[in-house]
Amino acid sequence: MITRGEMPQVRRVCVLAWGGAAVSWELSTPGRLGAGLASCAAFLLLAAGCALHVRHALMSELRRVREIAGAAQRAVLRPLPGRIQGLTPAAAQLSASRGAAVGGDLYEAVPTGYGVRVVIGDVRGHGLPALGAAAAVLGAFREAAYDEPGLGGVLVRMERALARHVLEQDAAEEFVTVLLLQIAEDGSVRALNCGHPWPYLLREPRPLEPCGAPPRADPGRGVRPAAEPGRRRRGGAVAGGAVVGSARRRTVVRSLDGGEVLPPLGVVPVPPGLPAQDCGQLWPGDVLFLHTDGAEDARDAAGRFFPLRRVLAELPADTPARLVAGVHAELLRHTGGQLTDDVALLALRSDRNP
Secondary structure, eight states: OOOOOGGGHHHHHHHHHHHHHHHHHHSSSSSHHHHHHHHHHHHHHHHHHHHHHHHHHHHHHHHHHHHHHHHHHHHOOOOOOOOOOOOOEEEEEEOSTTTTTTTTTEEEEEEEEEEEEEEEEEEEEEEEGGGHHHHHHHHHHHHHHHHOOSHHHHHHHHHHHHHHHHHHHHHSOOOOEEEEEEEETOEEEEEEEOOOOOEEEEEEOOOOOTTOOOOOOOTTTTTTSSOOOEEEEEEEEEEESEOOOOOSSSEEEEEEEOOBBBBBBBTSSTTTTTEEEEEEEEOOOOEEEEEEHHHTTOOOOOOBBOOHHHHHHHHHSSSHHHHHHHHHHHHHHHHOOOOOSOEEEEEEEEEOOO
């Protein structure tokens, strides 16, 4: 199929072919020069008309193909609802394949009787060739998330769906990195991680308590920093993560670390009865930012990696949608719009009552 970028070249070839044939025939035919030139002009006009007709037909076909592809892609990565059991989600996806809206990255968040269950994953490879495996894994999650009482059962059914897909496609191998989260009504977070990057937790620092005030529960309990122990920096107090401090706001960015990381799905069988890991608490106003490795692995022209943690600390997080859009824009600016891997971004803010 001829793509939109190839259409100008096809049009030029058609015009040159008609023009060359017309000029050669007229110049090789004896007769007056004026009549020959008039015939050449007529042939050129006819060639231009044919090229415009071909262009119009190709553009119409391209629009139809894109409409069909867009509908199929939206069926794989469905738009998230505006609210899920007191959580406000926002997501974005960037494909490394030109003209594709989705690729090998996947995400979903669904309300269940066990809490909000969330998945984000990354299929081996990128672009449209990885779309089939992503659809198989997502379909299994959307069904199992409502039925299975534990995240381990959800993971087993996702692994079975991936194995069936590999068998049907007669593929040599296929694996998917997956992060499963369960956010209960009380804000407790449990997770199972199969080779995927841990999400970031964005939290506003607590104000200082007045002297003599009774101690209260630590909102950060259970959240393990992924970086070095915190240091005091100019403009804000650090608590194990990146901090931006100003009169407007100060945000602490930490890694939500749930401990053990399992191999990706499809590498080794998932053991039965796998218990989920405790990842602490998501308090009102907290934001979880999930991403695939294509975000932090993206490089600029000088080979520097995308500083996702610092960008999260500096961007305004008034709404999850604005935060995701800001990271999306910064990522494209950092790479100059030339991505080498698919990227999925998902933000979840707790808007529940304290």
